[in-house]
Amino acid sequence: MSRFLLALIAALAVAVPAQAERVKDLGTFAGIRSNQLVGYGIVVGLAGTGDDNLEYTVQGMKGTASRFGLTLPAGINPGLKNAAAVMVTADLPPFAKPGQRIDVTVAAIGKAKSLRGGSLLMMPLMGADGQIYAMAQGSLAVGGLGAEGADGSKITVNVPSSGRIPDGASVERAVETGFADSAGLTFNLAKSDFTTSERVASAINGRFGAGTARALDAVSIAIAAAPGADVRTVMMSEIENLEIVSAEPPARVIVNARTGTVVINSAVRVGPAAVSHGRLTVRIDEAPRVVQPAPFSKGETALEPSSQLTVEETRNPMFLLAPGPKLADIVKAVNGIGASPADLVAILEALKEAGALKAELIIL
16 A cells, blocks of 8 residues: 555544534525526538538538528538537526526537537527527537548547537526425435434524424425515525534445545444455566577477466464554554555455444445
8 A cells, every 4th residue: 555545544534623514515405406408509610520411410401501591402412521410518507597608518419520610500408398598609619639640540639529618508598496485495415414404404493593494304404484585595695604513424435446446434443353464476487498409419499498486475464453443543554564455455345244344335
């Protein structure tokens, strides 16, 4: 295990006083959320990296041309190497008003190789209800790069078939949140925890009076509030800035088996256990020898293989984990036997199976 990793884990293991957190950092009010928008459009102005004669791109261009009174001849599919069919997505933030601008993401859906240098033609963005909420248009900013040589060799950096248009859409319709006229307010925690839910309700009652809030479950806190947007805006602002000490998270050990990364939170404890961990190394050395024939023997020079096998077993002393050790004790004990991240994973899995590890072991 690297010294940096051990230093990092040891630093996290140092006991620190619990820090107060703002309620706004723990969750959100029900109904105050963003909405996803999606639409189909055409990107033009590409440098020969478009969809060419892909059927739905041709249909899209015909539809676009018809809006300007142009009619393409029937039965003719023009080559559209400078155009590409794309899907456009955006997030409509809560309380967004008509005229405000939002960012959009554009991604090719056909065989376009790159959208670099392209411009999105005006197209509508619709919500899940099929209504139009924004109109998008503008020049793309593409972070990827693609190039291809005459001999077929090519290079691609990042993803040139997708890009973004900052402030590329204007909001045309607002989404009603209903927070001003609802029967009450509900605050939902981002992570379920009964203790944190109860502490948030207690903090709200301490500020606005007993009975104002009650914890419904490990996520939701119901809040009694007078109707009216102005009244509730002030109340929600004060609630968001209340500070509480959130509950300690459940004890977890996260192991990424692919990278060897191990993350242990400070709540992890182990019961009494004795651990011995050894390592077996098999080494094969090849030292082929050149064999020369005797003079005038009509023999041929030959290569004679020579292999040497060595088996080495590293024996580490058994170490004892006393009842209820904390993270720093676990790190110190494992570091004492020189365990690598892979060895640490094996030890933690064995402790879990033995019932000594008082934590949830999650293997990614």
